[in-house]
Amino acid sequence: MGAAIGQVLPLAVAVAVSPLAIVAVTLMLSTPRGRVNGPVFTLAWAVGLTVVGTIALLLSSGASASESGKPATWVSVVKLLFGLLLLGAAYRRFRERPRGDAPAKLPGWMKSIDRFKPRRVAALGFGLGGINPKNFILTLSAAGAIAQTGISAGDQAVALAVYVIVGTLGTAVPVGIYFALGERGVHMLDALRRWNARENTAIMIVLFLLIAAKLIGDAIAGFTS
C-alpha cells in the first residue's frame, strides 16, 4: 500500500496545484456566500476526484492494463497520446501568454462567480476537480499506478483516498485559512488569489511540461520493456 501511495503522491500534488481553482475558491471566500460556497466547492472537488478515480480504478483493474507484469501496449499508447496533447497545450499556453503589463485573462464565468448559488458551485467544483483535462489525465495515471501495484481492493481504496486528500489541499487550504484566521486571513487569501491569477499561465506551462515528460517517459519504458 505504501508503494502505491508513494507513486501517486507527485500526481496528487500536481492536482493540488490548480491556479484557476484556487482563484475561484478565494474569490468565493471574499463574498458573503463564501461561508457556504467555499466548503461546497472544496467538497465537490474531492467528490469529482473520487468518482473519476474510482471508475478509472475499476476499469484498469478489469481491462488487463498489465500483461505478465509489464504495462499493456494500449496503456503505453494512451500515455504517449496524452503526453503529446499536453506538450501541445503547453505550447499553446505559451503562445497565448499575457505579455508586458497586460493582466492575465481569466475565464468568463469567473466574473459572475460571486453570484453563484451552492448548486452551481458544486457543479463547478466537480467539473474542475474531476473532469478538467489536466486532473482527468492525472487521475487516470494515478489509478493506473495504483492498479499496477497489485494490492488488495481495500488498500487500493486507501491509496486513492490519500490521492484525493492531497489533491484537494489546493482548494482546502484557502477554506481552512478562511475559517481559522477570520479577518487576519483576508490578506493572505487576497495575496494568494492575485499571485495565482497572475502566474496561472506560467504554472500551467511548467506543470504540463513535467506531466508530459513523465507520461512520454512511461510510454517509452512500456514500449521497450
Place this chain on the structure above:
Amino acid sequence: MPTGIYFALGLRGAHMLDALRTWMAREHTTIMIVLYLLIAAKLIGDAITGFTS
C-alpha cells in the same frame, strides 16, 4: 534548444529567443516554485515507496 533555434532560424529565431528570454526572466520565480514542489513530491513519494516495500 535555444542554440538550435539560433542556428536554424536566423533572424526569425532572434525574435523567438527574445520572447523566450523575456518570459523566462519574468517567470523565473514561479517556474522554480512549481519545479521544486513537484520534484519534492516525487522524491518524498519515492522514499515512501522505498520504506514500505
